Amino acid sequence: MAWKKFPYPEKAYAYPGTALQKNWARLHAGDREPYPADAKVQDAWRSYHAGDFGKAVDSGLACGLAGYNAANKAAAIYANYLETDEGRKCSLLMDVARRCEELQEQTPGNANAWYLHAYALGRYSQSISVVKALAQGLGGKIKHSLTQALEIEPQHADAQIALGAYHAEVIDKVGALVGGLTYGAKKSSGNELLEAALKLNPDSAIARIEYANALVMMFGKAKMKDAERLYQEAAEFAAMDAMERLDVEQAKAELAD
Numbered sequence: 528m529a530w531k532k533f534p535y536p537e538k539a540y541a542y543p544g545t546a547l548q549k550n551w552a553r554l555h556a557g558d559r560e561p562y563p564a565d566a567k568v569q570d571a572w573r574s575y576h577a578g579d580f581g582k583a584v585d586s587g588l589a590c591g592l593a594g595y596n597a598a599n600k601a602a603a604i605y606a607n608y609l610e611t612d613e614g615r616k617c618s619l620l621m622d623v624a625r626r627c628e629e630l631q632e633q634t635p636g637n638a639n640a641w642y643l644h645a646y647a648l649g650r651y652s653q654s655i656s657v658v659k660a661l662a663q664g665l666g667g668k669i670k671h672s673l674t675q676a677l678e679i680e681p682q683h684a685d686a687q688i689a690l691g692a693y694h695a696e697v698i699d700k701v702g703a704l705v706g707g708l709t710y711g712a713k714k715s716s717g718n719e720l721l722e723a724a725l726k727l728n729p730d731s732a733i734a735r736i737e738y739a740n741a742l743v744m745m746f747g748k749a750k751m752k753d754a755e756r757l758y759q760e761a762a763e764f765a766a767m768d769a770m771e772r773l774d775v776e777q778a779k780a781e782l783a784d
Contacts, residue, residue: 531609533578533769535776540577540768547573554768556728557685560596560639571597578769580605595630599623599643607650608773617654623647627672638680645672645689649696658700669693684728688737691720695741714745732774735761736781758782 542550547569551562554576563569568590574583580601587598606619627644630637648669652660660666670693676686694717721738728734739757742750761778764771 528581530581530605531611533580533609535769535772536578537772540766540772542573542576542768547576550767553730557683557688557731557733558600558639558642559680559683563593563597565590565593568594568597571601575601575604576768576770578772580609580769592630592633595626596637596639596643599626599630599647600639603643603647603650604770604773606647608770608777613654617651620647620651620654624651636679638676638683638686641672641676641679642683642686642689645669645676645686648672649689649693653696661697661700666693666697682727684724684731684734687720687724687727688731688734691717691724692737692741693717694720695744699744717741717745730764732761732764732766732771732778736774736778739781755782 542554548562563572567586571583571587571590571594574580574586575597583601584598584605587594587596587601590597602619603623606616606623610616610619624644624647627640627647630640631644634640645668648660648665652665652669670690673686673690673693676683677690680686694713698714698717718741721734721741725731725734725738735757739754739761742754742757758778758781762775762782764775764778766772766775
């Protein structure tokens with residue numbers, strides 16, 4: 528299958544040799560992924576950070592379960608930002624979700640097996656429509672996986688962002704009353720989770736973007752100024768890798784609209 532090229536290649540995103548380990552804590556401040564011992568898994572992550580998502584998927588999968596998180600994150604980020612064919616996008620995301628379920632069975636203490644499962648199902652839900660996804664029971668699966676990820680790794684900023692966004696999406700689509708009664712979604716919980724994520728990972732553009740989106744979904748025009756400020760901050764970030772660059776470019780596009 529042909530993978531679209533990452534549109535903003537930079538030498539700075541390559542991390543050859545020891546550069547990967549030196550920058551690992553900053554690169555993975557959001558998902559708390561442990562630094563891998565296997566050199567081939569390290570290479571899969573190098574491809575991911577550089578924006579060579581197809582290579583990251585192939586080389587991650589070639590490493591077996593140890594490389595699944597690299598492959599799954601690469602496939603999910605690619606599907607979300609670069610894949611324009613809706614059918615292909617959904618197929619990639621469901622493949623990620625299935626591999627995550629396999630990983631959950633084999634390594635239940637792997638926080639990103641749960642987080643990436645929720646991420647893939649969440650983006651898939653947005654693709655088919657959140658209302659349809661809720662009717663299919665995906666809301667409960669997403670919430671469960673994010674709760675599991677946070678039980679394993681309470682400092683997982685990306686899982687907090689996703690859970691905050693879950694509250695906002697549900698309230699936006701079905702209203703505060705039904706959202707609260709049926710899905711346990713609350714504005715206060717969404718707000719607290721997104722605030723906490725931003726404190727845990729202050730260098731995150733995506734935390735600001737998701738927070739901005741959530742504020743508008745939950746509070747409408749009353750929070751528009753706050754949302755614009757968060758987008759402005761996100762757009763001014765210096766990206767450290769391909770995913771961060773895609774986040775920054777998304778924020779710039781949002782401000783230009």
